[in-house]
Amino acid sequence: MKNETRYQIVISGVGGQGILFITRLLAEAAIEKGLPVFTSETHGMAQRGGTVISHLKVGEFASPLINPGQADGLIALKAESLTQHGGYLKPGGWAAVNSSAPLEMQAPSRPFYLDADRLTREMDDPRSLNLIMLGFTLSSVQRGDFDHGVLHCSLGDVETVLENRLKGKGHLLQSSLRALKAGADSAAAA
């Protein structure tokens, strides 16, 4: 288990935001690269607007859950997710947060903020928030000056996964890629 690729990412928000979908895109990007992957999802009643959390582990792991204090990164689709699930981050971990203003952090970490609610309204597509945040995350962590342990895939990898998944659904694919790009561009602008 030494010197192997190992990434642990928490994705959280509320039911209905499309957390399972972006978790799945990241997991399939890992499989494309031949990496072992494990995810854990929230189903059932919580999906009706309650707190929803996904765990994503890339590399050799035996179990689907991440221990508190061990996550490399957190994607928070609601500002409150950072308060609720910031405890999963390891010291120095990154967090991509949907918030109009910087927030106080529980653990020492590297936060990136985007007002994705505003951007979603501007794009007039309520269902694009998850992909905006994913694009923003992928672009932010690529720009971040990290040594290692950032993410297992790039924006381009996720675009490829989307193209494979939404083959034959031209309109949906275009709007998805547009949302991903809008998020990525806001990271560039920040």
Add this chain to the structure above:
Amino acid sequence: MKQAVRKELMMGNEAIARGLIENSCSVATAYPGTPASEILSSVAKTSKQLDMNMHIQWAINEKVAFEIAYAGSMAGLRTAVSMKQVGLNVASDPLMSAAYMGTAGGFVIISADDPGPHSSQTEQDSRMMAMMAKIPVLDPDSPRQAKDMVGMAYTLSETFKIPVMLRPTTRVCHSRQDVLPGDIFPSATKPDFKKDPSRWAATPKFRYQLHLELEEKLAQIAVHKATEPILRNPEANGRRAVVSSGVAAAYTAESLKNLQLWNRLPFYQVLQPFPLHTAFIRLLLEAYDKILILEETTGMMEIQLADRNRIKGRLSGVVPRAGELLPEKIEALLASFAGVEAQIPSLTQAPGRRPTLCAGCPHRASFFAIKKAAPRGIYTSDIGCYTLGLNLKAVDTVLCMGAAISQAAGFYHAYKREEKRPDIVATIGDSTFFHAGVPALIDAVNQNVHFVLVILDNRTTAMTGSQPTPATGKSATGEALVKVDMEALVKGCGVAFLEVGDPYDTKGFISMVKAAVAFSRSKGPAVVIARHPCIIDLARQGKTADPVEVMVTEECDGCGFCHQHFECPALVEVDDGQRTVVDPLVCNGCGVCLDICPNGAIVEK
């Protein structure tokens, strides 16, 4: 190293489904319930893709599902039934009896547990049901192992002619892992029911013989090689050992490595927690001074190790008796068991969001009408999305599937000799009504219970992901089935008052429920069917109606009525509750809120 077949990202439930198909299962039945629902839908999907010749069905309830699959096994075929743990309670009657009678073709019962609980009424341990029924149970730690265990279960079932339980938990069902699909062997078996009344229709005299037979089978299964516990770290030696099964074993493996205890604490992973292998029990008690047992959700392996001094687990109080065994809890237990210091961070509990009915959900409109029509009523309810009516104070009780109706009857009988009797309004979903509501309704008619039953008919089994109901007229694989007529069924139960209305028609629907309440006070049971399709289901089919665009005017004085009695996530309080606005990102455009504001401040744009 290139694999000939590509690994796939499989959810635990999909991996189990794949296991069923790879192992020539011919009949698969289920009733949906979190965390088990995706097992049957995945069997249906894969079987359709591969054009398999299988019978796959959603049954009306778990008991019926069990009996259909069991009869298939009696006819010599490999069959399976899947459900959530509380569903197994409904199917417990055939389970106990089938254990005695045994099987012909392989028969696997998949019962998914929900430690936490995340989406269930209880944290009950299905393995205890297997123990009570005296059948073997397998406990997978991951999607990959869950798929492998399906094959193991069929072999076990056919070798010993016994039903076998596969017991995944939420963290196995709803995790995804890269899994290598295996080869598929279509079933070549033809149905061939061999009549044997002393077995298949055994009277009590024969049942005694069958019980002796069952005990003999269990004794043999407890020495069966293929399901023996595995020593995961043969390099470790010491006088303390750890025993674990299911996803707790996966956490144990990772935690032992995190704590650098992998070479110190011998770690046994149990595949078959019941019956625990006889040689393994002997080995543990001979070789170790202290044994820590990590398992979900009860100490059922612990019970089988008859040494109260050396065994540390849930019964001894070392492991918490309730709640999910999260990896950080397991790591702390292992550190303390090994006597090592470790800094193990845990999550500080921050308040989360409570679930709520979707914006535009027709149930919200129904609950609003019920509270208008019977403001001081007793509201019994049931299992489904509409349990969330409790946020609106329109749900007072939730017991189990179908209980809304029988509990309404119970309240009526409790109050009927009183001078002032409360109105009683029961709510139940369409799928739940079919599942366990019908017998209770017949009973209420027979006893002339004065109550109103509102059947929240959203034309689907919504909470578990839109599975068809008997009224949908569609099979699990999408073929047309005979539609069951709900109105005819209600009338057939003997109900004299029956109305069908659309809860989106707020005013009309309130008058309809009022009429039902009036009838129930003077005459007897009244039924209202609140019919409006689930908006999630409509969106999935691309049939979303044109939205009604709404806004809040200056007339809003921040009284909070809409939040307390309607609680739509699209109506948002701003300025410290002084005002309410509509969140256009969340609003579904149902237009029901136009009729609810006491100041008339919600208007069409």
